[in-house]
Amino acid sequence: MAPPANRRSGFSRRAQYTTFLSYTAGVAGALVGLGLILGSIASPGAFSGVRRIAADATEPAGQATASGRAYGKHILASIGGFFVSGGEHARLQRELAEAKVRLIQAQATAAENRRLKQLLDLKHIDGDAVTFARLTGSTSASARRFALIDAGRDKGVAKGMPVRSATGLVGRILEVGATSAEVLLITDTESLVPVRRASDGVPAFAQGQGDGTIRVRLINLGINPLKQGDVLVASGSGGLYRPGTPMAVVTTLLRDGAVARVLSNPSDTDFVMIERAWGPEAPPPPAVPSQAASE
Incomplete structure (x- = not known):
């Protein structure tokens, strides 16, 4: 059903007053708003206080x-x-x-x-080097102490030649093959090397104990002059080992000598030098076979 065209509120005065007040409030609000707009345009600072009050009220x-x-x-x-x-x-x-x-x-x-x-x-x-070789292996579980090098008769290596590293004496050649050789280490029980104390030349013999150390036995018995930390070098007595070659350091004192730790540990040594036996009575080294002869 279409709404009636007549929108009058009827004959109720309450309804008529309500409608009149609504229009009056709307017109009044529009006039007040227009007045505020004109006032703010004419005087921008007139309502600053009101704005600050409103800002303070909304600050929290x-x-x-x-x-x-x-x-x-x-x-x-x-x-x-x-x-x-x-x-x-x-x-x-x-x-x-x-x-x-x-x-x-x-x-x-x-x-x-x-x-x-x-x-x-x-x-x-060192000018008496025969050759340089790599230390390829050494015994660890046996009572004997041997090492292998990758040089033999092809490099002029002969039985009895001393073997040393950059830090000290390693041993001597025991057996020689065509391209390899076996070294008797100074820590082996069958190794006996004449030594002396580097500081004053106290003579002694160094014998391997088979456990990585050597036993130092003094030649002159009496008061033991050795001290911990003394450096022992080969004395050269009897030939073979060059005098002054570093060998061991004293770690434990005994009644007639000491126990010493070798300076050149095979487990820490990569390369060694094979040198000619020292002494005027040492035999000349064997000739190295040339390629022409072998061919």
């Missing part, structure tokens, strides 16, 4: 809104950091592991360079 609500916004951002950042930190932590751990590997490689390279420099200095200083 603004602070609460700002705090809530900051707290919400913090929560979102914490949630995002929780998911991102796992991957970042894993990446840092990988980089740390790679850095440790590179550090170990650098340390190994530095140690190898030191050993090679020592061998180079040894080659320049």
Whole structure:
């Protein structure tokens, strides 16, 4: 049903007054608003006090809104950091592991360079070298102490030649093959080397004990003059070993001598030098076969 065209409120005075007041309030509000707009245009600072009062009244609500916004951002950042930190932590751990590997490689390279420099200095200083060889193995579980080198008759190696490293005396050639040789280490029980104290020449004999150390026995019995830390070198008595070759350091004192630790440990030695036997009575080294002769 269509609404009636006549919108009058009827004959009820209450309804008529209500309608009249509604229109009057609307017109009055429009006039007041228009007056405020014109007043603000004519005098912009006239309502500054009112604006400040309104701003002060709404300040607590603004602070609460700002705090809530900051707290919400913090929560979102914490949630995002929780998911991102796992991957970042894993990446840092990988980089740390790679850095440790590179550090170990650098340390190994530095140690190898030191050993090679020592061998180079040894080659320049010592003119009686027959050849240089790699120490390929040594006994560890047996009571006997032997080592193998990758040089034999093809490099001029002969039985009885002393073997030393950059740090000290290793032993002497026991058996020789075509391309390899066996070395009797100075720590073997059958090894006996004349030695002396490097500082004052106190004479003694050094015999291997089969456990990686040597037993130092004094020639002149009496008060033991040895001290811990004394360096023992080959004396050259009887030939074979060159005088002054470093050999061991005293660690434990005994009534008639001492126990010493060898300076050249086969487990820490890569390359060795085979030199001619020392002494005027030593036989000349065998000739190295040439390629022309072998062909």
